[in-house]
Amino acid sequence: MTYSFSLTVNGATRAVEIEDPRVTLLDLLRERLALTGTKKGCDRGQCGACTVLVDGRRVNACLILAVTLDGAEIETIEGVADGNRPHPVQEAFIAHDGFQCGFCTPGQIMSAIGLLREGETGEDRERIREGMSGNLCRCAAYAGITEAVAAAQRALAAGDRRRA
Amino acid sequence: MNLFEYIRPASLDEAVAAGSEPGAAYLAAGTNLLDLMKTGAARPARLVDVTRLPGLDRIELLADGGARIGAMVRNAELARDRGFARSYPAVAEALLSGASPQIRNAATLGGNLMQRTRCAYFFDPASNCGRRDPGAGCDARAGLNHAHAILGWSDACLATHPSDLCVALVALDASLEIVGPAGRRVIPLEELHRLPGDAPSRETALEAGELIVALRLPPEAAAVRAHSRYLKLRERTSFAFALVSAAAGLEIADGRIRRARLALGGVAAKPWRARAAEEALEGALAGPLAFAEAAALALADARPSGDNAYKIELARRLVLRALERAAAGTPERIPALPASVLADTGATAHA
Structure with missing residues (x-):
């Protein structure tokens, strides 16, 4: 049986046909839509490397069947920059050394964008750490990540409202 | 797959x-x-x-003081609903202590109630597990079982139920609306999850085809809102399942406990309501003597199922702490680390 559906990925409508309903959103993005910025770490919802936004909410792409997403709006790391200008969260990760090897970084950044939209942490470091607890970093760049999220929060509060 | x-x-x-x-x-x-x-x-x-499915995504605060929540409401959405969190703060704290922000954004109330044990042998098809395959025995008995049950277990199964949410809900006498081939019925949440006995694969009271469509909280559940906490001990600070947890709610008037609600998590195959402890608390002065007696009563029937005798004392102390924190008053805002015992002690919580 063929499953046909459409979803919006970074603003573009994509019609999808799959024969196998086992395809997760993560595999759809990486293997069928050639969007490999979203990473596969554990594939079990434990590491957060596959974090994307679905209808504005950060979720683990590895734990969602693509076929359930008919009509959904997906945002991935490929869609956050404004042309050549990085997203404020991307700029903050660079400015505050929010990564080392970089493998978890797309998930960290998507999670941070989701966290800022939720708007519950402010610059409270303890709340930021808890709010980022779904994203593991094997290099342990956590101190830089926390500062990057706080800086992005500050930039947004100061009026940098680009696509936050 | x-x-x-x-x-x-x-x-x-x-x-x-x-x-x-x-x-x-x-x-x-x-x-x-x-x-x-x-x-x-x-x-x-x-x-x-x-x-x-239409109509399963609503949070309704009812005129009689109770609440009705559709089974497809997302965990994060329920925890963030201000009216709900004000009436049932321990439920909101339990929700926010579970899993990660990403998982809470996806996970639903009904799915949370129906989640399966985290026992590693249950998850691994190469292991023997009578909960997964009837009659297959239990590899946890002679395996890694330091996090397993201390109440209500049997030789057939030592698994625990992993939900935080259910613990707070069972304490507050939640009930479920269920729809199935034979129509609609309502059961207490406390009756949903079954103890293993000699048939651990029969995990819930649901019959084939039955679906949870809504959860109800009675008006009395909000009576303990001024003195409610959910506390949870885990092997890392965040994004971990409970070793033991406790939901405590008290209604206190003139220093005396008028109403007590207490349930434990991580200790059994179901959220464990501590009724004997509640009865000892009701009418007593809200203080260390009553709390110590209640904590002892809550664990009176506990016995280790493996390398987990420590959990009995851990749970007893956590119940004591939950009652103390509840008596001190529901925090104005849920702590940065929901349900953590470190959250309001001044200690560096993410040490």
Whole structure:
């Protein structure tokens, strides 16, 4: 049986046909839509490397069947920059050394964008750490990540409202 | 993962018809079910997607002081609902202490109630597990069982129920609206999860095809809102399942406890309501003597199922702490680290 559906990925409508309903959103993005910025770490919802936004909410792409997403709006790391200008969260990760090897970084950044939209942490470091607890970093760049999220929060509060 | 048929019914009637077929499983967010399908521990022949059924996504605060919550309300959405969190702060704290922000954004109330144990032997199809395969025995008995049950277990199964949410809800006398082939019925949440006995694979009271459509909280559940806490001990500071947890709610007047609600998590195959402890608390002065007696009563029947005798003392102390914190008053705002015992001690919580 063929499953046909459409979803919006970074603003573009994509019609999808799959024969196998086992395809997760993560595999759809990486293997069928050639969007490999979203990473596969554990594939079990434990590491957060596959974090994307679905209808504005950060979720683990590895734990969602693509076929359930008919009509959904997906945002991935490929869609956050404004042309050549990085997203404020991307700029903050660079400015505050929010990564080392970089493998978890797309998930960290998507999670941070989701966290800022939720708007519950402010610059409270303890709340930021808890709010980022779904994203593991094997290099342990956590101190830089926390500062990057706080800086992005500050930039947004100061009026940098680009696509936050 | 096994191949399955995916169905998205348009109505509740269609869903129940499709969900009543042999091999069918209801799919909500799938954060637990997909994980189990990836290991091969769950192999449904058909997934019936219930996330878009009409009318299951509402949070209703009722005129009589109770609440009715649709089964497809997301965990994060319920925890963030200000009216709900004000009336049932321990439920909100339990929700926010569970899993990660990403999983809470996806996971649903109904899915949370129906989640399976985190016992590693249950998850691993290469292990013997009578909960997964009737009659297969239990590899946890002679295996790694330091986190397993201390109440209500049997030789057939030592697994615990992993939900935080259910612990707070059971303490508050929540009930469930269930729809199935035989119509609609209401049962207490406390009766949903079953102790293993000699049939651990019979995990819940649901019959084939039955679907949880809503949860109800009675008006009395809000009576303890000024003195409510959920506390949880885990092996790392955040994003971990409970070793032990406790939901405590007190109604206190003139220093005396008028109403007490207490339940434990991580200790049994179901959220464990501590009724004897509640009875000892009601009428007593809110203080260390009553709390110590209640904590002892809550664990009176506990016994180790393996390398986990420490959990009995851990749970006793956590109950004591939960009662103390509840008596001190519900915090104005849920702490930065929800349910952590470190959250309001001044210690560096993320040490």
